Amino acid sequence: xxxxxxxxxxxxxxxxxxxxxxxxxxxxxxxxxxxxxxxxxxxxxxxxxxxxxxxxxxxxxxxxxxxxxxxxxxxxxxxxxxxxxxxxxxxxxxxxxxxxxxxxxxxxxxxxxxxxxxxxxxxxxxxxxxxxxxxxxxxxxxxxxxxxxxxxxxxxxxxxxxxxxxxxxxxxxxxxxxxxxxxxxxxxxxxxxxxxxxx
Amino acid sequence: xxxxxxxxxxxxxxxxxxxxxxxxxxxxxxxxxxxxxxxxxxxxxxxxxxxxxxxxxxxxxxxxxxxxxxxxxxxxxxxxxxxxxxxxxxxxxxxxxxxxxxxxxxxxxxxxxxxxxxxxxxxxxxxxxxxxxxxxxxxxxxxxxxxxxxxxxxxxxxxxxxxxxxxxxxxxxxxxxxxxxxxxxxxxxxxxxxxxxxxxxxxxxxxxxxxxxxxxxxxxxxxxxxxxxxxxxxxxxxxxxxxxxxxxxxxxxxxxxxxxxxxxxxxxxxxxxxxxxxxxxxxxxxxxxxxxxxxxxxxxxxxxxxxxxxxxxxxxxxxxxxxxxxxxxxxxxxxxxxxxxxxxxxxxxxxxxxxxxxxxxxxxxxxxxxxxxxxxxxxxxxxxxxxxxxxxxxxxxxxxxxxxxxxxxxxxxxxxxxxxxxxxxxxxxxxxxxxxxxxxxxxxxxxxxxxxxxxxxxxxxxxxxxxxxxxxxxxxxxxxxxxxxxxxxxxxxxxxxxxxxxxxxxxxxxxxxxxxxxxxxxxxxxxxxxxxxxxxxx
Numbered sequence: 139x140x141x142x143x144x145x146x147x148x149x150x151x152x153x154x155x156x157x158x159x160x161x162x163x164x165x166x167x168x169x170x171x172x173x174x175x176x177x178x179x180x181x182x183x184x185x186x187x188x189x190x191x192x193x194x195x196x197x198x199x200x201x202x203x204x205x206x207x208x209x210x211x212x213x214x215x216x217x218x219x220x221x222x223x224x225x226x227x228x229x230x231x232x233x234x235x236x237x238x239x240x241x242x243x244x245x246x247x248x249x250x251x252x253x254x255x256x257x258x259x260x261x262x263x264x265x266x267x268x269x270x271x272x273x274x275x276x277x278x279x280x281x282x283x284x285x286x287x288x289x290x291x292x293x294x295x296x297x298x299x300x301x302x303x304x305x306x307x308x309x310x311x312x313x314x315x316x317x318x319x320x321x322x323x324x325x326x327x328x329x330x331x332x333x334x335x336x337x
Numbered sequence: 338x339x340x341x342x343x344x345x346x347x348x349x350x351x352x353x354x355x356x357x358x359x360x361x362x363x364x365x366x367x368x369x370x371x372x373x374x375x376x377x378x379x380x381x382x383x384x385x386x387x388x389x390x391x392x393x394x395x396x397x398x399x400x401x402x403x404x405x406x407x408x409x410x411x412x413x414x415x416x417x418x419x420x421x422x423x424x425x426x427x428x429x430x431x432x433x434x435x436x437x438x439x440x441x442x443x444x445x446x447x448x449x450x451x452x453x454x455x456x457x458x459x460x461x462x463x464x465x466x467x468x469x470x471x472x473x474x475x476x477x478x479x480x481x482x483x484x485x486x487x488x489x490x491x492x493x494x495x496x497x498x499x500x501x502x503x504x505x506x507x508x509x510x511x512x513x514x515x516x517x518x519x520x521x522x523x524x525x526x527x528x529x530x531x532x533x534x535x536x537x538x539x540x541x542x543x544x545x546x547x548x549x550x551x552x553x554x555x556x557x558x559x560x561x562x563x564x565x566x567x568x569x570x571x572x573x574x575x576x577x578x579x580x581x582x583x584x585x586x587x588x589x590x591x592x593x594x595x596x597x598x599x600x601x602x603x604x605x606x607x608x609x610x611x612x613x614x615x616x617x618x619x620x621x622x623x624x625x626x627x628x629x630x631x632x633x634x635x636x637x638x639x640x641x642x643x644x645x646x647x648x649x650x651x652x653x654x655x656x657x658x659x660x661x662x663x664x665x666x667x668x669x670x671x672x673x674x675x676x677x678x679x680x681x682x683x684x685x686x687x688x689x690x691x692x693x694x695x696x697x698x699x700x701x702x703x704x705x706x707x708x709x710x711x712x713x714x715x716x717x718x719x720x721x722x723x724x725x726x727x728x729x730x731x732x733x734x735x736x737x738x739x740x741x742x743x744x745x746x747x748x749x750x751x752x753x754x755x756x757x758x759x760x761x762x763x764x765x766x767x768x769x770x771x772x773x774x775x776x777x778x779x780x781x782x783x784x785x786x787x788x789x790x791x792x793x794x795x796x797x798x799x800x801x802x803x804x805x806x807x808x809x810x811x812x813x814x815x816x817x818x819x820x821x822x823x824x825x826x827x828x829x830x831x832x833x834x835x836x837x838x839x840x841x842x843x844x845x846x847x848x849x850x851x852x853x854x855x856x857x858x859x860x861x862x863x864x865x866x867x868x869x870x871x872x873x874x875x
Contacts, residue, residue, distance in 0.1 A: 165339065170510065171508065171510060172507055174506060177370070182794075184685055196590075198582040198583070200579070200582065204672055220681050221677075226672075241684050244682060
């Protein structure tokens with residue numbers, strides 16, 4: 139078993155939190171992990187990514203090779219597409235639909251969505267709204283993690299336990315809100331997948 | 338159970354477990370998390386391990402040497418260009434040698450993710466003729482750090498431990514071991530060892546030369562230099578540090594058919610290299626950074642084309658290695674992949690919303706529009722982003738402290754207005770001596786210290802300059818009539834422009850402190866800075 143995940147977004151959007159949940163859950167499941175991340179200059183409002191690799195065998199490279207990522211989870215729709223060269227054929231794309239507008243030449247949203255939808259395996263959702271409706275707009279990243287979770291080699295229990303471990307010091311309410319966000323993301327992705335099968 | 342650690346954190350835990358009594362460092366990507374890990378470590382606090390930030394890399398390394406002089410183990414940490422700053426002590430302490438174990442960690446940044454060059458620190462290790470280590474993964478980063486201290490004390494030399502960005506900033510599960518107790522104070526046996534007057538230095542230098550064969554022999558037999566024999570002799574592959582991982586990624590379960598010499602300790606083990614050379618058709622050298630090993634073993638006269646790598650173009654000459662460019666060097670077909678759609682725009686880093694540097698650049702740009710001849714000499718820090726749109730405020734950016742001294746030279750050459758923009762921590766790191774030079778000659782120039790009271794780019798660490806800038810400038814001899822403080826806020830724009838204009842028109846050196854804490858700082862830290870400033874005024 140081996141899975142390669144690219145996490146994408148803009149500095150400050152909580153990508154490393156998704157990574158930390160994945161890492162913690164994988165470690166508790168006795169799996170090997172390598173997870174590279176971006177620190178320093180690029181973090182300031184720039185494009186950031188993290189490569190997460192989980193396997194029951196030895197993992198060599200900290201970086202995922204081109205065309206070998208099983209999925210890209212992005213907290214921002216344009217950032218999702220930046221890393222397409224890493225995605226393998228029929229790989230999964232999961233992204234929030236809300237643009238992060240801090241550059242002059244941001245593409246037209248409709249064109250962006252059309253591009254994303256041109257890949258068969260996509261989950262394009264308004265995760266920000268879902269998180270907000272649950273009463274915690276900061277949990278957008280966890281909604282997206284939930285949406286991707288059915289394709290992960292990690293049990294829901296291990297992910298939820300990891301969320302508990304990581305958010306514990308912020309209080310029980312924050313833990314609960316994030317677990318709700320995770321469940322909601324999972325549920326919505328299930329709906330999307332079932333519709334796609336029918337179509 | 339394994340702990341999930343960044344390469345940097347694994348190294349830091351290794352240093353704690355090796356019994357260090359102090360870490361001395363200046364922040365710099367990708368090295369920063371090593372010192373931060375020790376600062377946050379409960380056990381390090383209990384053991385009273387020194388971990389406060391130093392003013393620069395030179396002061397850091399010298400303090401580490403002082404601790405070593407006293408017989409205790411010390412760690413000094415910096416990014417690759419930081420070693421340039423500390424090069425003086427680095428080169429000389431290889432001659433004096435050390436007393437307590439001393440490890441110099443240098444984190445290189447191939448591909449220049451957060452740096453102005455991709456210099457390879459292994460040349461420094463060779464230059465100083467000391468042992469060098471280069472871990473290939475997180476577990477090795479932990480293990481090799483403990484080993485480094487033993488090696489340092491065994492040979493009485495500092496040991497250089499080289500990291501690269503991808504190992505520094507990647508996490509994996511790490512098994513940690515037992516902690517060694519700290520050394521007691523124990524002064525050097527030979528009183529002359531740390532007195533490098535020429536008559537002592539010659540003897541010590543001869544000793545350094547004499548033990549070179551011992552360093553090589555140790556490296557030949559090191560557990561960290563492994564020759565893994567393969568069945569296919571069409572290639573023999575030498576990997577340095579993390580290059581090994583990228584190589585193995587190209588083979589299912591790491592089953593590489595070629596013989597591989599995995600290097601993590603230098604000097605380069607000659608016997609193993611020779612074995613590979615004699616038994617294989619071609620030698621492929623894979624190393625992140627410069628072609629250091631390749632250059633050593635290549636044939637200068639090109640009469641023997643056996644060695645390939647970065648110099649021959651089989652591996653890209655610049656930038657970091659990855660599984661893909663190594664696969665290509667092995668002759669593997671590139672995996673078919675999609676392209677990034679054309680509608681995707683670049684998203685470069687930018688100054689934070691509400692950042693004080695923004696308001697300063699707005700004022701400086703207005704003055705630039707008034708005088709075409711104005712040149713702005715920049716420095717290292719967040720405000721380096723002022724070189725990019727929408728500001729385009731900075732004309733130069735070279736190294737820590739160069740804003741002030743370059744402005745001085747340009748002013749001497751006849752460029753006016755000559756403005757230096759330097760951060761508070763960069764000023765105390767390397768700007769103060771340059772300012773003294775300008776004061777001595779009363780050079781017509783203006784130094785703007787953009788004081789956000791933090792080492793912001795690397796994560797808002799504490800700045801040695803906080804609350805001290807006015808008094809430092811006065812002490813250096815800046816005319817108090819031309820030492821001004823402003824608050825960079827949009828509402829103050831007009832008065833700030835007037836203030837800066839007055840100072841750039843002054844026929845001498847003036848200093849303006851543009852003072853507003855970094856927006857990334859916590860309220861607690863901001864309050865603390867306010868307190869420091871109040872003390873300074875009283």
